[in-house]
Amino acid sequence: MQENDRVTAIVPEAIGWRRHIHANPELGFAEHETAAFVAGKLREFGLAVHTDISVTAVVATLTRGTSRRSIALRAELDALPIKEAAKVEYASRKDGVMHACGHDGHMAMLLGAARLLAESGSFDGTVVFVFQPAEEVLGGGKKMIEDGLLARFPVEQVFAVHNWPGFPEGHVGVRAGPQMAAVDDFEIAFRGNGCHAAMPHLGDDPLLAAASFVTAIQRLVSRSVDPLSPAVLSVTQIHGGRFNNFVPGEVKVEGTCRFYDRALSDHCAAEIERVAQACAAMHGASAALTYKRGYPPVVNSPDGAALAVQAAADTVGADRVLTEFQPSMGCEDFAYLLQAVGNGAYAWIGAGDVGPGEGLHGDRFVFNDAVIPIGIRFFLNVVERALPPGG
Structure with a gap:
């Protein structure tokens, strides 16, 4: 120097x-x-x-x-x-x-x-x-x-x-x-009918929908993005429920997507929406996505x-x-x-x-x-x- x-x-x-x-x-x-x-x-x-x-x-x-x-x-x-x-x-x-x-x-x-x-x-x-x-x-x-x-x-x-x-x-x-990298944030609210944990047949289970989403969404990077185009998706928060004997009516899942190709922003938003809706439907729940496009x-x-x-x-x-x-x-x-x-x-x-x-x-x-x-x-x-x- x-x-x-x-x-x-x-x-x-x-x-x-x-x-x-x-x-x-x-x-x-x-x-x-x-x-x-x-x-x-x-x-x-x-x-x-x-x-x-x-x-x-x-x-x-x-x-x-x-x-x-x-x-x-x-x-x-x-x-x-x-x-x-x-x-x-x-x-x-x-x-x-x-x-x-x-x-x-x-x-x-x-x-x-x-x-x-x-x-x-x-x-x-x-x-x-x-x-x-x-x-x-x-x-x-x-x-x-x-x-x-x-x-x-x-x-x-x-x-x-x-x-x-x-x-x-x-x-x-x-x-x-x-x-x-660029970064986008997402939040999904999985909603259904809450019920007593002893009587799960009387309600839906947004927790199951959220859990299935957390595992299924990893296919976004491994199966829907060109492996030569770097991308990472991380689920960072799951919130839901207040009592150990009651299945909640709403569970929120949050996370981020990161990539260098800005065009992947639209792809991630569409894929997260598709997988969230599929997981919700599978468990008789609904899903509402909030997708925020962040720093380029x-x-x-x-x-x-x-x-x-x-x-x-x-x-x-x-x-x-x-x-x-x-x-x-x-x-x-x-x-x-x-x-x-x-x-x-x-x-x-x-x-x-x-x-x-x-x-x-x-x-x-x-x-x-x-x-x-x-x-x-x-x-x-x-x-x-x-x-x-x-x-």
């Missing part, structure tokens, strides 16, 4: 920012203190700061030279509804809320890059720094676009990073094409991925940049920005091996502060590559 005294000098301060944010986590669309902290730092650095874009979002701009070209760099503000079990001195002060995904670290990286670019950045054009709310589940990126982010701050490319436990520490991974896949454009690979090589050396690896079936709402802009990339920064419960969304997750300077350097190099002086 190339030494960069400017980055090295601010790393202790950036770690301090991260740990302050970590100790004071906030959930999606309620990141008021976090947004205020971020906005305050950006104003301190001398950037033009805007907090009137979308809910708790913070957007800042920095312009150098005369070029009308512009790019966006994005980080996330929100934490997760998880009770922290990690024994660190800066642990969450809010019971049941925790930065268990590293968004605090991503903010620190982007703040560090903003500070250094403001002090002595060598580029020609405009950098738009996007600190978005509610990445987790609630789709804050989509709302920012709907609220006019890109109409107000049009950009040619957009970039983001994510710390990635399990990926080799000190390496950066970025690939052209899908890097994260994170698809890096060829040009965006190529630039990110160059910036990563500038950051950690070409031998530590990985472009061939298995994408994740996890999802990320950065997909909305990539889809709307049409050019850019999402990169993973390896955080090294972790144990059970210490990975992303684990209650013992501890962000690896060693990746902060990598993230800062990566953002700086993206800007230099995308907006070269005189370009």
Whole structure:
């Protein structure tokens, strides 16, 4: 890794920012203190700061030279509804809320890059720094676009990073094409006539319908999707009944579908409906499906991925940049920005091996502060590559 005294000098301060944010986590669309902290730092650095874009979002701009070209760099503000079990001195002060995904670290990286670019950045054009709310589940990126982010701050490319436990520490991974999956959610209410457990012949049994659905729906992936097109369906919740001597009249089944091919969304919805109705009919019950189309896949454009690979090589050396690896079936709402802009990339920064419960969304997750300077350097190099002086 190339030494960069400017980055090295601010790393202790950036770690301090991260740990302050970590100790004071906030959930999606309620990141008021976090947004205020971020906005305050950006104003301190001398950037033009805007907090009137979308809910708790913070957007800042920095312009150098005369070029009308512009790019966006994005980080996330929100934490997760998880009770922290990690024994660190800066642990969450809010019971049941925790930065268990590293968004605090991503903010620190982007703040560090903003500070250094403001002090002595060598580029020609405009950098738009996007600190978005509610990445987790609630789709804050989509709302920012709907609220006019890109109409107000049009950009040619957009970039983001994510710390990635399990990926080799000190390496950066970025690939052209899908890097994260799309996700849809479903809920099925199986309904029938409840009855006493001693007299099952007097009612229907939605539990049997739900149980048969849970096993039968696995054919969706194994028998109805091309095996060369990755897809996964997971049933994650079953709710029904209150007493051990009464068969309930309603049972709800919930889960998710994940895939890289967005066309599979319609296929999954139709197949889940078909199997649910068949299972319900078999047991004399009814089924009502609610299918929610969620985040699209994170698809890096060829040009965006190529630039990110160059910036990563500038950051950690070409031998530590990985472009061939298995994408994740996890999802990320950065997909909305990539889809709307049409050019850019999402990169993973390896955080090294972790144990059970210490990975992303684990209650013992501890962000690896060693990746902060990598993230800062990566953002700086993206800007230099995308907006070269005189370009």
